[in-house]
């Protein structure tokens with residue numbers, strides 16, 4: 001029985017760090033275990049220009065714990081006013097590693113996102129030319145589309161048309177939640193990748209709604225039926241290069257989660273590696289964990305793999321603090337609902 005595994009240090013290919021007090025409070029949780037992370041640009045106001053991204057990067061670096069070598073991989077928030085030249089310059093200088101597409105209104109702080117996909121075509125074409133990936137929040141926002149169907153409908157109505165009209169564009173389907181997304185990813189060539197979160201591997205929609213409403217399990221895209229969770233588990237543990245970890249760790253204070261209209265997001269940064277080890281072991285796939293957390297993402301982004309390693313040891317249940325404190329109040333750490341036996345050394 002395996003009781004210890006050593007992996008190349010993992011990266012997180014989709015992370016919300018926020019800014020100010022929240023940034024300072026949550027950054028250590030990621031920087032402790034992860035070498036790099038793709039940093040989501042949905043601040044208020046969003047990170048839309050290369051100057052915004054440079055400023056945000058500096059704030060992240062100055063919030064890092066002493067001696068940390070964590071590297072934030074910056075992104076720009078795509079708007080209908082985005083200047084393709086600014087994007088290309090930010091890419092050429094090495095400042096950004098991706099551009100993020102939020103359909104307007106799809107999720108937290110997405111009001112400046114895209115409504116008319118034709119208006120961003122020049123930027124997408126430029127990105128295809130220069131090999132800069134587009135990270136996609138794949139949900140339609142039409143009020144007449146059921147929230148549980150929004151990902152599947154997005155694939156047909158928006159994603160597939162973008163893929164067809166912008167050949168060569170590297171696309172990451174982010175935080176996929178359905179078997180439809182798994183199937184679509186598998187139908188595409190190596191220019192398409194897909195991230196899977198920690199929480200979508202371990203919860204389905206019953207966790208949110210059965211036996212009382214659980215705001216800390218509410219995120220977007222919302223968790224779906226069990227059959228979809230199983231499809232995600234199969235994808236994550238398959239070893240296929242197109243699937244990699246993007247935790248979508250999305251901290252909100254409890255005060256902002258526990259409201260009549262509470263925020264979407266699960267805060268998984270502190271215990272993600274323990275949860276993943278538990279899940280991969282349960283599926284007899286511990287040997288696929290390193291690919292998912294540490295190899296497939298760098299390969300998609302054309303970045304070197306990390307030379308450092310981390311070791312996880314199996315033993316008595318490990319506990320994580322239930323909250324991370326911030327000056328604005330506590331942030332609840334995601335509770336997977338089962339014991340965690342894998343400790344990060």
Ligand code: NCD
Nearest residue numbers: 016107108219220250264265
């Ligand atoms: C994210 C957030 O809070 O910024 N929330 C979430 O539920 N995942 C936004 C996002 O990635 O959709």
Ligand code: ZN
Nearest residue numbers: 016040248250
């Ligand atoms: Zn996110």
